[in-house]
Amino acid sequence: MQESKVDVLIIGAGPAGYMAASWFARIGINARIIDKRSTKIFVGQADGLQPRVLEVFQSFGFGDRPLKDASIGYEACFYEPDANGKIHRVGRKPEGVVGISRFHGSVIHQGRIETWLTDFIDEWSNGKMKVERPILPETLEIDESQISNPDAYPVTVGVKKLADNDAEPEQYGSKIENGLFRQFDWDQDRNGAVPAESREIIHAKYVLGCDGAHSWVRSQIGINVEGETTDYVWGVLDIVPITDFPDIRKRCSIHSASDGSIMVIPREAGLVRLYIQLKKTEHIPETRSAEERENDQKQGKTAGPRVDRSKITPEAILETARKIFAPYTLDVAETQWFTAYQIGQRVAAKFQKLERVFIAGDACHTHSPKAGQGMNVSMMDTYNLAWKIGHVLNGLAKPDILSTYEQERRKVAQDLIEYDFKLSRLFSGKPGEISTDAFREVIDNGAAFATGCSVNYDGSIIINKPEGTDSTIPYNSPLAKNVPIGMRFADAKVVSQCDGRPWYLNDRIPSDGRWRIILFPSDFKTNVSLNNQLLDIGAYLESSDSFIKRYTPPTEKIDSIIEVLLVHASSIDVVEWDDFPHAFRPRYQDRRMDYWKIYADSESLREISGQAYEKYGIDRKVGALLVLRPDGYVASVTAPNTEGVSQVAAFFDRFLIPL
Amino acid sequence: MQESKVDVLIIGAGPAGYMAASWFARIGINARIIDKRSTKIFVGQADGLQPRVLEVFQSFGFGDRPLKDASIGYEACFYEPDANGKIHRVGRKPEGVVGISRFHGSVIHQGRIETWLTDFIDEWSNGKMKVERPILPETLEIDESQISNPDAYPVTVGVKKLADNDAEPEQYGSKIENGLFRQFDWDQDRNGAVPAESREIIHAKYVLGCDGAHSWVRSQIGINVEGETTDYVWGVLDIVPITDFPDIRKRCSIHSASDGSIMVIPREAGLVRLYIQLKKTEHIPETRSAEERENDQKQGKTAGPRVDRSKITPEAILETARKIFAPYTLDVAETQWFTAYQIGQRVAAKFQKLERVFIAGDACHTHSPKAGQGMNVSMMDTYNLAWKIGHVLNGLAKPDILSTYEQERRKVAQDLIEYDFKLSRLFSGKPGEISTDAFREVIDNGAAFATGCSVNYDGSIIINKPEGTDSTIPYNSPLAKNVPIGMRFADAKVVSQCDGRPWYLNDRIPSDGRWRIILFPSDFKTNVSLNNQLLDIGAYLESSDSFIKRYTPPTEKIDSIIEVLLVHASSIDVVEWDDFPHAFRPRYQDRRMDYWKIYADSESLREISGQAYEKYGIDRKVGALLVLRPDGYVASVTAPNTEGVSQVAAFFDRFLIPL
Known part of the structure; x- marks a missing residue:
């Protein structure tokens, strides 16, 4: 073998x-x-x-x-019965949460x-x-x-x-x-x-x-x-509909007077998915012992009455759908797929x-x-x-x-x-x-x-929240009021310092396995002590005892384990390339300079920037120092100075293995 | 054979x-x-x-x-000698033309x-x-x-x-x-x-x-x-530079005091292309007869002195570049390509x-x-x-x-x-x-x-400009003041009526060989006579003598030769799907409805629209009827009524072959 x-x-x-x-x-x-x-x-x-x-x-x-x-969802509509029992539109709203992400549910x-x-x-x-x-x-x-x-x-x-x-x-x-x-x-x-x-x-x-x-x-x-199955049974139909229902290309929730509910999910290629509550379903006769039923439950199967799904046909599901859609008509040019399920949560x-x-x-x-x-x-x-x-x-x-x-x-x-x-x-x-x-x-x-954007991970060896933080609500450092620690790093538009190109900051933070430090050194150019803080951090990062060098093999590129990025708040018009420490514009072993680590939260000549500092709740006169995990979740927020850097070093010491 | x-x-x-x-x-x-x-x-x-x-x-x-x-150009800088003959930045501006296209030169x-x-x-x-x-x-x-x-x-x-x-x-x-x-x-x-x-x-x-x-x-x-070659010789280098020149990732024009000029074009993958004027070049001895030289010229070769390009090496070009860049340093991590050319226009x-x-x-x-x-x-x-x-x-x-x-x-x-x-x-x-x-x-x-966006084709069998139009300046119909006939149709954002999705209108007009009619029926919903115009056009398009049916084989989809789109200016909140004639929401042979021909120049729930009517210079209370060629150039602009439609029919009659 x-x-x-x-x-x-x-x-x-x-x-x-x-x-x-x-x-x-x-x-x-x-x-x-x-x-x-x-x-x-x-x-x-x-x-x-x-x-x-x-x-x-x-x-x-x-x-x-x-x-x-894909079909992208922009709008949702709600339908309910009117006084005569006919469904009609009672609401229309944006699908999802406006502004939470640059992407829309698809x-x-x-x-x-x-x-x-x-x-x-x-x-x-x-x-x-x-x-x-x-x-x-x-x-x-x-x-x-x-x-x-x-x-x-x-x-x-x-x-x-x-x-x-x-x-x-x-x-x-x-x-x-x-x-x-x-x-x-x-x-x-x-x-x-x-x-x-x-x-x-x-x-x-x-x-x-x-x-x-x-x-x-x-x-x-x-x-x-752990959990159980309910008695609610729903049918699912993927069809190309023929209908005079006016919102068939929007996500709709339809509650009828007495024929049940439908969810309408427009799909790609002219398809529409319908989730339809089935009111009449037959159960298969129970033949299991109590012990067998208990065992089934442990395995994620239902212990209770089981719906006889062989009795559920696309025609039967469609017939129910027609009743709910009335007075609108519903016919089918093509049925691509169907199924039925009993709702359960386990x-x-x-x-x-x-x-x-x-x-x-x-x-x-x-x-x-x-x-x-x-x-x-x-x-x-x-x-x-x-x-x-x-x-x-x-x-x-x-x-x-x-x-x-x-x-x-x-x-x-x-x-x-x-x-x-x-x-x-x-x-x-x-x-x-x-x-x-x-x-x-x-x-x-x-x-x-x-x-999916509101997931909030608790404090842990790799999420640096203060002890005793309430895990049910987002926790923010006062340095970055809209950057909750343990949540995914939200996007903002910034401008590349070297060439003035606008970028979504997250497009510069691909999922490639690296940790990221993002220094927000504030409007450093207008203030000597802020500028000195930036120079100090640069000097630390290039020093032999920096946390970068502690974990990065000397044969590897200096940014291969932890990448350092910078987003400053000074005007791009007054900042020059050599204002930045070499830690943020490194040369690699082959002598190439990396020009793509320095960004400005500044208006560019071509597009207005995204006002990143404001979006992140970072003071343009104070700044912040962020650590992001390889999966883009915020691991730590500290001050943009040597003390903050020491805290980052201590954080990495918890779980990274030095050379 | x-x-x-x-x-x-x-x-x-x-x-x-x-x-x-x-x-x-x-x-x-x-x-x-x-x-x-x-x-x-x-x-x-x-x-x-x-x-x-x-x-x-x-x-x-x-x-x-x-x-x-690609490397996308957002900014351009200009360098000139100062009083001491050292180059310095004298200007910085957006590369290209702001707003002319959603794309930037790359x-x-x-x-x-x-x-x-x-x-x-x-x-x-x-x-x-x-x-x-x-x-x-x-x-x-x-x-x-x-x-x-x-x-x-x-x-x-x-x-x-x-x-x-x-x-x-x-x-x-x-x-x-x-x-x-x-x-x-x-x-x-x-x-x-x-x-x-x-x-x-x-x-x-x-x-x-x-x-x-x-x-x-x-x-x-x-x-x-027709044309000739000049005596100007330029070298081209594709290098990964090592330099302290601060704008190496921007497009730069550098004029030095006495060492010539350079154009800097940042490229993909860390490369930079340099175009460098070469001041000293050797010519190859002339061995051609006068007749041979004349013949060469007809073939697009130079009749005049020919540069001996075998004497031009990357090292020599780089050496010239270094002098122009001074006081900035220029070294090379990698040379990927080089060439030299004599400028000529033919x-x-x-x-x-x-x-x-x-x-x-x-x-x-x-x-x-x-x-x-x-x-x-x-x-x-x-x-x-x-x-x-x-x-x-x-x-x-x-x-x-x-x-x-x-x-x-x-x-x-x-x-x-x-x-x-x-x-x-x-x-x-x-x-x-x-x-x-x-x-x-x-x-x-x-x-x-x-x-490339300002190309302006003259009137012809397929560009419907009034006779005698001055071909050196753009010509617009008063119905669409910013849609010059003979120029490419510019982009604007609109909202899909069926699902509220924002689109660049041109993304709904792919290059697939079809002619397009774009009806701008104005704010038809608020005005009976405008609404009647829309219904009239719909009735014409569906009638047996419409120009659509004149050229489209009955076995083909009705939009396979000429596609009809509509961009209205009524609020998406007051317009219903069945306000639109079936010509704009056709059912095909397989009974599927096409939901993607009707757009609104209206605010959507998710994104502000692009104010298309304003951008195109079309009056929201009047409208217009556009014809676009398969390559996206505007062929005709007429009124959004039956008279305009007749003019479109006459236009197509000039060159399309009826069934």
């Missing part, structure tokens, strides 16, 4: 798995990704991309692809998104990292004696290669016994007899279980899920075992698709995790940082479940029971959460 | 040839493109992309690629640009159209008796396939006898003895000679060039023969590279020509439209030559002779021309 070693084995090529593979490819980690299906997804499934994920795509360099291909089918990630993985791994399929994992063992040995491969996974036709997924249609494409419904014993040469033993340093709601990895490491009790095996995505949290969150939160799970594993594998950071994954992401999962619980119940509520005002209030309050 | 037929044969795969192939691929024309070199360009050569060409790239769908890859090497076009050709021809190389044309004949037969292939071109190593171009370096990469210096007799199976006779309906300054096609059809006497063989690009016009125009004007030549040939080949339009190519583009070539003549002489002028003010005045006056 074949045996092999790999630093990271990713099990499952859904959004969480693809995102993990993308990060590992980007930072050059030796990883493999396997999936039990023989093909990728072509239609249906998840489709919503929240602004935060679009920011991450942009930081990887392909944020333009959704802009070209919709496109999951297969296309996976194509973008596949292309990215291809590019950065030079074609070496590909999803290996169809491969089914059979065994997983952890050698606990080797857990603290950084050179060991303590996780052993036995896998088998399936014949292609055994792993062809039904993506939609009558052949699926319960009307749902069971993407991650693992079926380890389906194909037991395979030749020995089709089996492989993989020794891994880390394993990521990105294998969905019924996660096999989760079950192997004995993690239970969270895994733990997200890892021994910090060697991790689970992510649907394996950690399942909920209704209504808020368009699932794929997003799944991708953000591994976006949070993979760079940390990369840091430990590369000897940059202590393994202690790995515990922040569960700490940071389980809280997000719980917030998500809570939001979805509220939204689902409101949405499924009977007319009259729930007021539109209450409904819209939940949507408004949840809107920031739904953008 | 092999014989074949093709609708269009393009000879020469430089910028003009690639652009022609792109258009033909986009609109599905049967074309081939051959080149005598065995490889594409990797370094150096042309590098400037003007805003108009970037607009065209955007209209093809890849305007994002320069934004990602710089990147020609090879990368050709890659974008190659990818585009690949995509639209499904991989069928590739540059065939190395292939050398040997004979060209026109059968004049077949000129007016649309089914004939009256042009016969004999070609031979070269061995790869015979056609490897020297792109730079000592092996080139005169220091220049002679990209298009045809050498038809170099490889005379090839086997018969390497020869092919190609019968073409049309031939495009895109084969450079010493065009073989031009010589075959007996067209002379235009071909004609651009076609019998409207079956056309020349384009450097075959039509050569000049100094200083204004960064060559590649751009070359691409715009075939961008002007190819869709017209496509129209005639597809039976859409009468061959009469082909005469507009020479009419429109020869004027541009002459304007270019005139601009370059002024600029070159100013730039090469000795310090003291030319005032900075005079220099900057030429640059300012020429800036609009240099963007």
Whole structure:
């Protein structure tokens, strides 16, 4: 039997798995990704991309692809019955949260998104990292004696290669016994007899279980899920509609008088997704014992009555939709996909075992698709995790940082479940029971959460908040009043000092595995003591005991571990290039100067700047010193002087490993 | 010997040839493109992309690629000697013309640009159209008796396939006898003895000679060039500089006290291009007879003293540059390319023969590279020509439209030559002779021309200007005061009626071969008679005698020849979807509705609109009716009523062929 070693084995090529593979490819980690299906997804499934994920795509360099291909949501409308019971428009508002991000929530089918990630993985791994399929994992063992040995491969996974036709997924249609494409419904014993040469033993340093709601990895490491399934049943239709409904290309919430509710989500290529509450559904007869039902629940399946999804057809869903849309007509030029689901909210009790095996995505949290969150939160799970594993594998950071994954992401999962619980119940509520005002209030309050931009990580070894900070509200240093520590660094427009080009600052901070220091040295040019502070920091950064040199091998470029950027508040007209210390305009080993580290929060000759200091709440006469994690979250805010620099040095000392 | 037929044969795969192939691929024309070199360009050569060409790239769908890859020019600086003879900055201004385009002049090497076009050709021809190389044309004949037969292939071109190593171009370096990469210096007799199976006779309906300054096609059809070479010699260096010059990442013009002039053009990947006036150059001894010299001049070569370019080395050019840069230092981390050239300005006497063989690009016009125009004007030549040939080949339009190519583009070539003549002489002028003010005045006056956005085509069969209009100044209808007829349609932001998404209007008008009607029906919702005008136009467009139905086969989509768009000036809050006639929200054969033809010049919930009516000079209470050519030039402006529509019908009748 074949045996092999790999630093990271990713099990499952859904959004969480693809995102993990993308990060590992980007930072050059030796990883493999396997999936039990023989093909990728072509239609249906998840489709919503929240602004935060679009920011991450942009930081990887392909944020333009959704802009070209996806349907972008700009407006939302609300419909309710009038006195005669006919639905009519009662409200129109901006979709999402105005100004929270330069990106807008967008919709496109999951297969296309996976194509973008596949292309990215291809590019950065030079074609070496590909999803290996169809491969089914059979065994997983952890050698606990080797857990603290950084050179060991303590996780052993036995896998088998399936014949292609055994792993062809039904993506939609009558052949699926319960009307749902069971993407991650693992079926380890389906194909037991395979030749020995089709089996492989993989020794891994880390394993990521990105294998969905019924996660096999989760079950192997004995993690239970908490939560339950409700009795609400919703149908999903992806159609090209023929309708006189006037807002069919806007996101709409429609509550009818007595026929239930619909959510309208315009999609790419003329498609529209409808989420439709199904009022009459049949259950399958209960045949499980109490013990079996309890066990099902621990595995993320429902313990309660199960809907008979074989009775749910696209025609039946459409018929319900027609009643809700009345008096508007609804016909179909093309049906691309459909499914039905029972709403449930569940969270895994733990997200890892021994910090060697991790689970992510649907394996950690399942909920209704209504808020368009699932794929997003799944991708953000591994976006949070993979760079940390990369840091430990590369000897940059202590393994202690790995515990922040569960700490940071389980809280997000719980917030998500809570939001979805509220939204689902409101949405499924009977007319009259729930007021539109209450409904819209939940949507408004949840809107920031739904953008993904309001995630707020607690203080930890890698998030420098004062002890005892209330973790339920954002914490800002007074030096940067709108830069909450533990939240993602928001964007602002600045001007490149060397050539006057306007930039979104975050476009100069790509996701490439590096930490960033952003010095805001204030309007230094007009004040001698501020200018001296800048010179002092420059001198420190170039000195032999700077934290840069402490972690950066002398053979590497000086900005390869921690990149230093500067955004000043002086007029670009009075500042000259040699006003800046060489730490901010370094020359590399090949004598090239790096001109792209110095920016001005100043009007440019071509475009007005974004008033970055104001946006960040940084005083133009004081400044600030920011530290950003490789995933773009704010790790620390201190003063722009030698004391602040010392605090940054102490912060890095907590978890980075000196040369 | 092999014989074949093709609708269009393009000879020469430089910028003009690639652009022609792109258009033909986009609109599905049967074309081939051959080149005598065995490889594409990797370094150096042309590098400037003007805003108009970037607009065209955007209209093809890849305007994002320069934004990602190229160096974009935002600022320009001017340096002159001070009282002590040391250069210092005397001015700083925006590069280009603020507001003329959403794109800014950009710089990147020609090879990368050709890659974008190659990818585009690949995509639209499904991989069928590739540059065939190395292939050398040997004979060209026109059968004049077949000129007016649309089914004939009256042009016969004999070609031979070269061995790869015979056609490897020297792109730079000592092996080139005169220091220049002679990209298009045809050498038809170099490889005379090839086997018969390497020869092919190609019968073409049309031939495009895109084969450079010493065009073989031009010589075959007996067209002379007019103009002369000067004695000014300039060196070009592409380097990664090491310098303390503070504006090295801005476009700079430097006049030194006594060492000549330099232009600084920042490039991609840390490169900077320097254009350096060389004061001391040696000439090669004159060995030609008077007759030979005259003949050389007709072929676009110099009749006067020829510089001995073998004496010009990168070291010598750098040495001159150092003197001009003093007191700033200049050293080099890497030299990527260099060349030297004698400035000359020449235009071909004609651009076609019998409207079956056309020349384009450097075959039509050569000049100094200083204004960064060559590649751009070359691409715009075939961008002007190819869709017209496509129209005639597809039976859409009468061959009469082909005469507009020479009419429109020869004027541009002459304007270019005139601009370059002024600029070159100013730039090469000795310090003291030319005032900075005079220099900057030429640059300012020429800036609009240099963007490519000010090209103004005369009235013709396809440009509907009143008779006797002064062709030297833009002509506007009073209905659209800022939409000059014959110029490219400028961009403005509008909001999509169906979903509130902000768009650049031109992003809804891609280069896909279609004519466009843009109806500006004014603030129709507030005025009954304006509303009736809109309904009348809708009724006409849907009627059986509309100009749409006159030219569109009933089996094709109704918008496949002429697309109708609408930009209204009513508030998006008061307008409903069914206020618009079905002509503007058509259903296709498959019953799908097209939601993307109706736009509002209105504030959206998410972004302020671009105030399109104001920008176009269209009265919000009157409106206008525009016709745009497939290349985005404004063909006609009439009133937004049935009379205006009749005028449009009469306009199309001039050149379109009814079913």
